[in-house]
Amino acid sequence: MLEFNNVTKRYADGTPAVKNLNLKIDKGEFVCFIGPSGCGKTTTMKMVNRLIDITEGDIRFDDKSINDQDPVELRRSIGYVIQQIGLMPHMTIKENIVLVGTLLKWSKEKKDQRARELLELVDLPEEYLDKYPHELSGGQQQRIGVLRALASNPPLILMDEPFGALDPITRDSLQEEFKKLQKELHKTIVFVTHDMDEALKLADRVVIMRDGEIVQADTPDEILRNPANEFVEEFLGKDRLIQGRPDVTTVGQIMEGCPVTVQTGTTLKEAISVMRDKHVDSLLVVDMDNTLQGFIDIESINLNYKKANHVEEVMEANIFSVAEESLLRDTVHKILRRGVKYVPVVNDAQQLTGIVTRATLANLVYDTIWGDGMELEEAAATAE
Amino acid sequence: MMEFLAENGNELLVKTGEHLYISLVAMALGVIVAVPLGVMLSRIPKVADRLISFVGILQTIPSLAILAFFIPIVGIGKFPAIIALFIYSLLPILRNTYIGIRDVDQGVIEAGKGMGMNNLQAIIKMELPLAMPVIMAGIRLSTVYLIGWAALAAFIGGGGLGDFIFDGLNLYKPSLILAGTVPATILAVIADRSLAAVESKLTPDGLKDSYEAA
Numbered sequence: 001m002l003e004f005n006n007v008t009k010r011y012a013d014g015t016p017a018v019k020n021l022n023l024k025i026d027k028g029e030f031v032c033f034i035g036p037s038g039c040g041k042t043t044t045m046k047m048v049n050r051l052i053d054i055t056e057g058d059i060r061f062d063d064k065s066i067n068d069q070d071p072v073e074l075r076r077s078i079g080y081v082i083q084q085i086g087l088m089p090h091m092t093i094k095e096n097i098v099l100v101g102t103l104l105k106w107s108k109e110k111k112d113q114r115a116r117e118l119l120e121l122v123d124l125p126e127e128y129l130d131k132y133p134h135e136l137s138g139g140q141q142q143r144i145g146v147l148r149a150l151a152s153n154p155p156l157i158l159m160d161e162p163f164g165a166l167d168p169i170t171r172d173s174l175q176e177e178f179k180k181l182q183k184e185l186h187k188t189i190v191f192v193t194h195d196m197d198e199a200l201k202l203a204d205r206v207v208i209m210r211d212g213e214i215v216q217a218d219t220p221d222e223i224l225r226n227p228a229n230e231f232v233e234e235f236l237g238k239d240r241l242i243q244g245r246p247d248v249t250t251v252g253q254i255m256e257g258c259p260v261t262v263q264t265g266t267t268l269k270e271a272i273s274v275m276r277d278k279h280v281d282s283l284l285v286v287d288m289d290n291t292l293q294g295f296i297d298i299e300s301i302n303l304n305y306k307k308a309n310h311v312e313e314v315m316e317a318n319i320f321s322v323a324e325e326s327l328l329r330d331t332v333h334k335i336l337r338r339g340v341k342y343v344p345v346v347n348d349a350q351q352l353t354g355i356v357t358r359a360t361l362a363n364l365v366y367d368t369i370w371g372d373g374m375e376l377e378e379a380a381a382t383a384e
Numbered sequence: 385m386m387e388f389l390a391e392n393g394n395e396l397l398v399k400t401g402e403h404l405y406i407s408l409v410a411m412a413l414g415v416i417v418a419v420p421l422g423v424m425l426s427r428i429p430k431v432a433d434r435l436i437s438f439v440g441i442l443q444t445i446p447s448l449a450i451l452a453f454f455i456p457i458v459g460i461g462k463f464p465a466i467i468a469l470f471i472y473s474l475l476p477i478l479r480n481t482y483i484g485i486r487d488v489d490q491g492v493i494e495a496g497k498g499m500g501m502n503n504l505q506a507i508i509k510m511e512l513p514l515a516m517p518v519i520m521a522g523i524r525l526s527t528v529y530l531i532g533w534a535a536l537a538a539f540i541g542g543g544g545l546g547d548f549i550f551d552g553l554n555l556y557k558p559s560l561i562l563a564g565t566v567p568a569t570i571l572a573v574i575a576d577r578s579l580a581a582v583e584s585k586l587t588p589d590g591l592k593d594s595y596e597a598a
Contacts, residue, residue: 088495089590
């Protein structure tokens, strides 16, 4: 799909930015370039769409050398997302999304249709099409930035620290959204970042660079398990290397099985008696199929007791949940960052299967440190 | 007043027309030359600074002197007056075009390029619309100046409201000086207001909102 053959970039004064780089990227692969500033990761990426010219060597895109192609045509056939987002402030969201379509002279109907299709992918309402970029939040703007790159359905998308300027929570949700999108659409992604967490989370393969050379190119797991040298170890940090070990525990393995729930249609009175029976201060609301709908807590019932009859009228539908198969280390991070007391766990069909509370996590830490009791007894036995 | 208008009304209209004609033609020439030049300069910033300071020097030559210099070259009348005013109009338009385009958000420029805009598309679809408020500010400024300076055209036989002013000075008749000055001022205000309307027409909607928001 994309092949770097002995690619070298030297600037006019002779300093090399990229030295003799070789790399093969397969179709549908998500590759993250990472390294300290000045390591040549951005230069490498920009050579692909010829925003920077190659000094020596060759890049082949779909088995054609990019040097044989007109740079303008080439760029139109490759998606491009940048950190500064760079939406055209004088164009509506619709015009921004289909900018490449305009350059390729699509008909108006085709552009309208494509803009609507794309907007659906990121769950933004259709009214947004006629808004201007400054009316959107940073996270929404970058969603549009991603859609713009997808507009002409390019097989390859280049991303230059696309989520770098966003706040941590927005970044988190955009990363997840984007990873999902990438799996659905099966795009090849070249992603430049300096955030190791981001690279480990998103990439199929992480390419670690230093001084214009590739230090290690491997899957995130492999890099965590077998860092190529000290530089990689240092770059990963001790914490991640330790975290890298019990990496495979999923949320499903440690969650508690039977959360306290009520079905939609339950009256508030019944909900209160459930709470009293089970000694809890909030309840998860599910429907007939056990699909998670939201939650209610004692305060919202208290506030609305006179006004409402059924739980769905007072429940908070905007609830944060995690998937069963997501990794524990990511989930812990999220629970702590959001400061929530518990997180419902759902399967692929959004059905509630369990719950992770802070107590669950505390138990887990306790088990990790003290073991399940066996080691202590053994130690005592050896001591004797 | 009425008496004066009855006596000079016709002439006043003709002179005002001439005045407007001289200034607008000079302004139009200025826009035609300075805007594309400014766009070109934005591609070669090294040359740009030097050229703009050179044009700045032209601006400091007293206007009477420029008019006088032109007499041996292009003679007297409307044409040399227009040429002289045109030179004056260049700097504000050129500088604002250059600065307006240079200051377009680099992120937007990079995105545009990365999407596959060629040079011409980048200028027409991206840089000119985004720089429009700054460019128009330059055009407005230079138009108002030109209408003031056009009074000097009378000095080399270019006509215009300056005729009244010079006559008034020579004949010690304040009413004539006023008859030249007041319409020129009114012209300047009207020109500025109508260009403001043009500006708001040309400024893309998305930009207007963001200015209000800012």
